[in-house]
Amino acid sequence: xxxxxxxxxxxxxxxxxxxxxxxxxxxxxxxxxxxxxxxxxxxxxxxxxxxxxxxxxxxxxxxxxxxxxxxxxxxxxxxxxxxxxxxxxxxxxxxxxxxxxxxxxxxxxxxxxxxxxxxxxxxxxxxxxxxxxxxxxxxxxxxxxxxxxxxxxxxxxxxxxxxxxxxxxxxxxxxxxxxxxxxxxxxxxxxxxxxxxxxxxxxxxxxxxxxxxxxxxxxxxxxxxxxxxxxxxxxxxxxxxxxxxxxxxxxxxxxxxxxxxxxxxxx
Amino acid sequence: xxxxxxxxxxxxxxxxxxxxxxxxxxxxxxxxxxxxxxxxxxxxxxxxxxxxxxxxxxxxxxxxxxxxxxxxxxxxxxxxxxxxxxxxxxxxxxxxxxxxxxxxxxxxxxxxxxxxxxxxxxxxxxxxxxxxxxxxxxxxxxxxxxxxxxxxxxxxxxxxxxxxxxxxxxxxxxxxxxxxxxxxxxxxxxxxxxxxxxxxxxxxxxxxxxxxxxxxxxxxxxxxxxxxxxxxxxxxxxxxxxxxxxxxxxxxxxxxxxxxxxxxxxxxxx
Ligand SMILES: Nc1ncnc2c1ncn2[C@@H]1O[C@H](COP(=O)(O)OP(=O)(O)OP(=O)(O)O)[C@@H](O)[C@H]1O
Ligand SMILES: [Mg+2]
Numbered sequence: 188x189x190x191x192x193x194x195x196x197x198x199x200x201x202x203x204x205x206x207x208x209x210x211x212x213x214x215x216x217x218x219x220x221x222x223x224x225x226x227x228x229x230x231x232x233x234x235x236x237x238x239x240x241x242x243x244x245x246x247x248x249x250x251x252x253x254x255x256x257x258x259x260x261x262x263x264x265x266x267x268x269x270x271x272x273x274x275x276x277x278x279x280x281x282x283x284x285x286x287x288x289x290x291x292x293x294x295x296x297x298x299x300x301x302x303x304x305x306x307x308x309x310x311x312x313x314x315x316x317x318x319x320x321x322x323x324x325x326x327x328x329x330x331x332x333x334x335x336x337x338x339x340x341x342x343x344x345x346x347x348x349x350x351x352x353x354x355x356x357x358x359x360x361x362x363x364x365x366x367x368x369x370x371x372x373x374x375x376x377x378x379x380x381x382x383x384x385x386x387x388x389x390x391x392x393x394x395x396x397x398x399x400x401x402x403x404x405x406x407x408x409x410x411x412x413x414x415x416x417x418x419x420x421x422x423x424x425x426x427x428x429x430x431x432x433x434x435x436x437x438x439x440x441x442x443x444x445x446x447x448x449x450x451x452x453x454x
Numbered sequence: 455x456x457x458x459x460x461x462x463x464x465x466x467x468x469x470x471x472x473x474x475x476x477x478x479x480x481x482x483x484x485x486x487x488x489x490x491x492x493x494x495x496x497x498x499x500x501x502x503x504x505x506x507x508x509x510x511x512x513x514x515x516x517x518x519x520x521x522x523x524x525x526x527x528x529x530x531x532x533x534x535x536x537x538x539x540x541x542x543x544x545x546x547x548x549x550x551x552x553x554x555x556x557x558x559x560x561x562x563x564x565x566x567x568x569x570x571x572x573x574x575x576x577x578x579x580x581x582x583x584x585x586x587x588x589x590x591x592x593x594x595x596x597x598x599x600x601x602x603x604x605x606x607x608x609x610x611x612x613x614x615x616x617x618x619x620x621x622x623x624x625x626x627x628x629x630x631x632x633x634x635x636x637x638x639x640x641x642x643x644x645x646x647x648x649x650x651x652x653x654x655x656x657x658x659x660x661x662x663x664x665x666x667x668x669x670x671x672x673x674x675x676x677x678x679x680x681x682x683x684x685x686x687x688x689x690x691x692x693x694x695x696x697x698x699x700x701x702x703x704x705x706x707x708x709x710x711x712x713x714x715x716x717x718x719x720x721x722x723x724x
Contacts, residue, residue, distance in 0.1 A: 237635055265637030275632035279650045288646055292637030302645075341632075348636055 188212055189234070189352065189384065194243030196229050196408075203229040205408035207243070213351075216378045216385040218395030221405035222428050227388040230405070231354045234386070235267045236260060247351075265292045267352040268345030270374075272360045274337040278330035282321065282340050285329050286312040289347040308347075315343035319373060335366025342373055353377065355387040359394065371398050392424065517695035524697045528685060528704055534599055535681035535708070538674065539667040542606025546667075547660055550611045554618035560630070561622055561644065572615070580612030584670045588679035597678035605679055606667050613663050621655040622648060658720045665716035672705045 189211040196204040203226045211217055219227050232238045234245055236252065245252040247263075255263050268289070276285045290308045304312075316322045319339035324332060329340060338358060345353055355374060359367035375398050378385045389395045395402050396416040404412035404419075404427045412423050468476070502509075555561045556572035587605035595601045625648050633647040675683020682701060689697040 235635060237631060261637040261639060263637070264635055269632070269635040271628065271632060273628055275628040277629050277633075277646060277650055279653075280646075288633060288638075289636050291633070291642050291646065292639070296639055296641050344636070 188248060189386075190244075190246040191234070192244040192246065194230070194233060194245065195241045196226075196233055196238065197241045201408075203408050204233060204240075207405075207408075207410050209403065209410065209413065211384060211386065213384055214378070214382045215401060216375065216399050217387070217401045217403055218399035219386065219388045219403045219405060220390065220392060220395050220427065223390075225405040226408040227405055228356050229408075231269070231356050231386065231388060234352075234354060235264050235269060237264075237269075261292050265348050266350050267354055268348040268350035270338070270341050270345055270353065270355040270358045272357040274334070274341045274361075276329040276337055276340055276344075278328065280329060281326050282316070282329055282332065283309075283312055283325040285340055286315055286343045286347060289315075289344040292348075311347045312343070315346040316340075318346065319343050333366070335362050335369060338362060338366070338370050339373065342370070342377070346377065350383065352384040352386065355385065357388050357390060360390060367394070374398070513695065517699045519696065520700035520703060521694070521696035522700065524700050525704075528682065528701065531675070531680075531682040531685050532704060532708065534602075535671045535675075535683075536668070538599060538602040538606055538671040538679075538681050539664060539712075542603045542671065543610055543660065543664040543667050545603065545607035546610025546614055546663065549607065550614035550618065551656075553611060553615040554622060555644070557615065557619040558622035560625070560627075561648065572619075576612045576615040576619070578612070579608055579610075580616060582609070584609040584667075585673065585677060588674045589677045592678045597680070599680040602671060602674045602679035602681055605674060606671055609670070610663050610667065613666075614659055617659045618652065618656055621652045621659075625651040654723050657723050661716045661719045665712045668712040669709050672708065 189209075191207055191209040191211075194204055194207045195202070205226075207230060219230070221227050229238065233240050234252075236245075236255070240253060243253070247266075252263055277288070280288075284302065287304045287308060290304060290311065294304075294308075313322060313325070316325055319342055321332075321336060321339055321343065324336065329337065332340065341358075353374065358374065359370050362370060371394060374385055374387065377383055387395075387399065389399075396419065399416065402412065402414065402416055402419055403410055404423070406427055411427060412419065553572045553575055556563070556568040557576060559565070559569070562569045562572070584605050587608045588601055591601035591604050591608075595604070629651065630643060630647040633643045638646065671681050671683075673683045673686075675681040675685065676687050678684065682705065686698065686701045686705075689695075689701060
């Protein structure tokens with residue numbers, strides 16, 4: 188179980204994450220929503236300590252993550268794989284090597300300098316690529332793939348970290364609806380079949396409603412809603428996205444790139 | 455509130471202060487030019503200048519044709535020149551690469567200490583010309599190839615170091631973040647996120663510097679640091695103009711060749 192306790196992050200002039208407390212059970216798929224600048228990305232990066240919190244704690248299975256250092260910290264980062272909006276592959280390396288990068292932290296530094304990976308690591312990478320249907324592209328350079336394919340490579344890279352948690356920061360924001368759906372489907376499939384906890388920043392509301400067990404909404408750095416998709420009514424939504432009187436337009440704007448037209452937002 | 459009416463009727467690209475400033479700039483430039491012209495003409499002996507076409511013709515007639523047979527004495531210094539440039543560049547690379555990583559904001563291990571240190575070394579190396587490095591080294595090590603190689607290497611540290619550290623600072627941070635997020639160590643991040651990104655620039659900078667070094671090493675012989683420059687010096691001292699012509703031709707061909715190689719290699723990389 189992942190526990191976040193009174194987590195704060197201040198940048199020079201902004202209080203990006205304010206007193207955030209959350210509990211996320213093993214195997215849950217949680218969607219984090221909120222308007223731009225609400226602090227979603229910052230919160231995710233605090234969890235794997237790509238950035239340091241100003242105060243507060245992150246606890247995983249009783250272990251204080253905020254206190255980890257050196258090797259232990261790197262081990263924790265391997266445990267919670269991250270997926271990014273811009274995929275963040277190394278474009279000049281081939282797809283297979285990009286996936287293998289997920290194993291780097293499990294290996295000593297020196298053999299890694301000559302990019303030598305063990306047979307078992309390669310087998311894992313091949314399996315992961317198979318799973319996201321990209322095995323045939325394994326030896327292509329990463330920048331020759333389409334956006335949707337690149338994001339699936341990133342998922343494969345995350346998978347071979349053999350993580351407990353997947354943190355996804357707007358994984359579908361740069362994809363067309365079809366590819367977005369493929370990516371969300373594979374995240375959900377990984378969540379359900381492997382029992383991995385998935386924490387996913389999303390900016391389309393009904394994607395979050397459709398795929399996630401639970402929704403957390405942030406505004407100005409604070410959590411303003413934490414509950415099941417059904418509990419998220421239009422009044423709450425209006426509050427989250429700014430509370431303007433013409434929030435309906437706004438909501439339509441937000442949901443216009445929706446993957447499933449089924450879940451409409453009541454007026 | 456801003457309304458349309460509050461804008462001036464005539465659109466001007468720059469404010470009047472801006473235009474005054476640029477006019478003053480032009481004025482300063484023109485004055486500088488006039489001043490320099492006066493300075494130049496003050497110390498010129500016009501008799502010699504008027505005489506110049508004749509003197510040049512005279513020299514040309516004595517320098518032509520080149521003394522082709524002298525070529526057999528040039529192969530060895532030419533080979534030395536290429537070696538000075540190539541070994542000097544290689545040594546320069548070996549020394550410059552760590553400097554670049556120490557100097558780049560995003561890879562410097564102890565920024566407040568290692569950055570200024572590396573930057574000082576880079577600036578020092580850049581601000582001293584190869585010929586001056588060679589002069590210094592010849593007086594320390596005595597004349598010969600070694601002084602030439604070291605002079606080229608010392609000058610190259612600054613050039614390669616500066617361009618490379620700028621390339622390192624411009625790497626795409628997204629890849630760096632992604633590799634860091636897998637739990638990779640600092641060296642692993644360097645190896646997988648930064649090295650692949652700067653490799654093309656690194657190769658092209660190195661080849662470019664090699665090309666420059668070929669040119670520079672042809673004159674190092676003038677101060678005794680080995681190579682074809684020594685022959686040039688000796689021939690000029692005894693007024694053996696046909697030999698000078700041949701040497702200049704050989705240098706020209708070598709430089710053209712190195713530029714061709716460098717252009718080819720860089721095109722292949724990009
Ligand atoms: N490195 C930083 N330095 C200073 N301020 C930052 C930094 N990173 C984020 N911020 C600020 O923190 C706030 C939250 O940013 P964050 O990126 O977490 O928002 P977000 O919810 O992910 O928004 P988006 O939907 O646009 O991605 C913003 O006001 C942002 O300007
Ligand atoms: Mg964000």
